[in-house]
Amino acid sequence: MRVKVLGCSGGIGGILRTTSFLIDHDILVDAGTGVGDLLFEQLVEIDHIFITHSHLDHITSIPLLADTVFGMRNKPVHVYATAETWEIIKSHIFNWKIWPDFTVIPDKINPFLVWKEIRIGETVNLGGRKFTPVPANHVVPAIGFHLEGHSSSMVFTGDTTTCDALWDAVNRIDNLKYLVIETAFSNAELELAKMSKHLCPSLLIEELAKLKHNPRPRTYITHLKPGEGEIIMREIESDAYEFNARPLYNGHIFEL
Ligand SMILES: [Zn+2]
Numbered sequence: 418m419r420v421k422v423l424g425c426s427g428g429i430g431g432i433l434r435t436t437s438f439l440i441d442h443d444i445l446v447d448a449g450t451g452v453g454d455l456l457f458e459q460l461v462e463i464d465h466i467f468i469t470h471s472h473l474d475h476i477t478s479i480p481l482l483a484d485t486v487f488g489m490r491n492k493p494v495h496v497y498a499t500a501e502t503w504e505i506i507k508s509h510i511f512n513w514k515i516w517p518d519f520t521v522i523p524d525k526i527n528p529f530l531v532w533k534e535i536r537i538g539e540t541v542n543l544g545g546r547k548f549t550p551v552p553a554n555h556v557v558p559a560i561g562f563h564l565e566g567h568s569s570s571m572v573f574t575g576d577t578t579t580c581d582a583l584w585d586a587v588n589r590i591d592n593l594k595y596l597v598i599e600t601a602f603s604n605a606e607l608e609l610a611k612m613s614k615h616l617c618p619s620l621l622i623e624e625l626a627k628l629k630h631n632p633r634p635r636t637y638i639t640h641l642k643p644g645e646g647e648i649i650m651r652e653i654e655s656d657a658y659e660f661n662a663r664p665l666y667n668g669h670i671f672e673l
């Protein structure tokens with residue numbers, strides 16, 4: 418199972434892209450602006466999209482993808498989201514005002530987009546590639562994902578602030594090789610991080626201390642706020658050097 422980072426920034430501009438991961442050639446985990454870098458032929462091959470939450474930086478490419486490849490495919494794209502998240506996306510995006518409702522196009526019997534409900538702790542197995550929602554704590558209903566291939570696992574937190582239930586789930590994973598965790602803000606923005614339910618370095622350090630794995634998984638930081646990436650990483654490196662956390666980059670490839 419190959420995981421390629423298409424986007425891992427908190428914003429856009431220049432080379433920055435918002436959150437998305439391409440799994441092999443046919444699955445997306447989140448669908449931020451990074452999806453737009455795929456070739457048309459690659460977009461046509463996407464069969465499954467897993468969504469952490471409804472915020473625009475994680476879903477913006479779903480409506481555009483649907484419109485782009487609709488007509489080139491003879492099977493639906495499956496969108497995996499919790500009931501709460503799907504309700505938000507359905508009523509606020511696919512409502513014929515922001516975008517046409519691709520769950521009834523071309524008709525209700527054979528729609529182009531099909532929602533698949535997922536729940537925390539329940540694994541979706543797609544040909545041996547396993548996706549299990551894990552808890553997250555954000556301003557809207559949100560989850561992270563435990564991704565498991567044949568040889569190892571990764572946890573992607575999605576957007577979250579302090580979340581003990583997440584670490585309860587993560588500490589039960591015995592083949593955890595990689596942890597991709599958000600740190601959206603710098604320490605100067607602690608209050609903003611708390612209000613928007615993200616992490617800043619001081620909160621990140623408290624969270625990483627809850628991880629019981631020995632050896633630790635390789636830890637990558639995602640969702641850095643544009644213009645603050647260097648300061649956030651400096652704060653993490655100076656106060657949390659023992660976690661050896663590195664910034665996640667576009668194009669990074671993980672084999673699981
Ligand atoms: Zn968010």
Ligand SMILES: [Zn+2]
Nearest residue numbers: 472474475576
């Ligand atoms: Zn986000």
